[in-house]
Amino acid sequence: MLDPNDMLDQRKARSATRRIPLVIATVAVGGLVGFAALYGLGLKRGPAGDPACRAAVQTASRIAPLAHGEVAALTMATAPLKLPDLAFEDADGQPKKLSDFRGKTVLVNLWATWCVPCRKEMPALEGLQTKLAGPNFEVVAINIDTRDPEKPKTFLKEAGLTRLGYFNDQKAKVFQDLKAIGRALGMPTSVLVDPQGCEIATIAGPAEWSSDDALKLIQAAVKPAAASL
Structure with missing residues (x-):
């Protein structure tokens, strides 16, 4: 028991x-x-993004319906993003920065002579610059050839592309800067930037920038900037 x-x-x-x-x-x-x-x-x-770039997101949303046809591959900004202050040089070898273009809507394009789609795209960029460049808009095409600095100049001259301003970065750091924020995955790369230096839209690959589709989209993006100046 x-x-x-x-x-x-x-x-x-x-x-x-x-x-x-x-x-x-x-x-x-x-x-x-x-x-x-x-x-x-x-x-x-x-990350909530840069508050100063909210207007760019609103612009992206407003022009999104125009991203069709020749510019259908554009990816519109959905979050505020201020681009790095890209540094490069002009045709005279003088230092330039993206911030030097504040107050303008800018199409930043990275290109190189070894990039076949880039070379094919250049006449369209020339056409866009010819038709819309002014106090409120500019194409900033930055060459990133790292070897012969005369080769891209010769290409532009032989192709009769005289309206585009010549900008270059022989260290190709502009590509790395955009790649670091996920905006450069290959060549060519173009970023539509608002007057405050904020992303409106990005495209990986070429586009027919002188087409009616592209012109209507760029003009719609520029209008608010023009009204505020």
């Missing part, structure tokens, strides 16, 4: 054994809840 004290000890032991899984489960659930809360807070604290 068991002693009453032994029976009491056994009941306490069984009760304690049952509580262990409950405690473990409670800790596990609590940990998951805590992780979920932290994860949720982390999502809420995600």
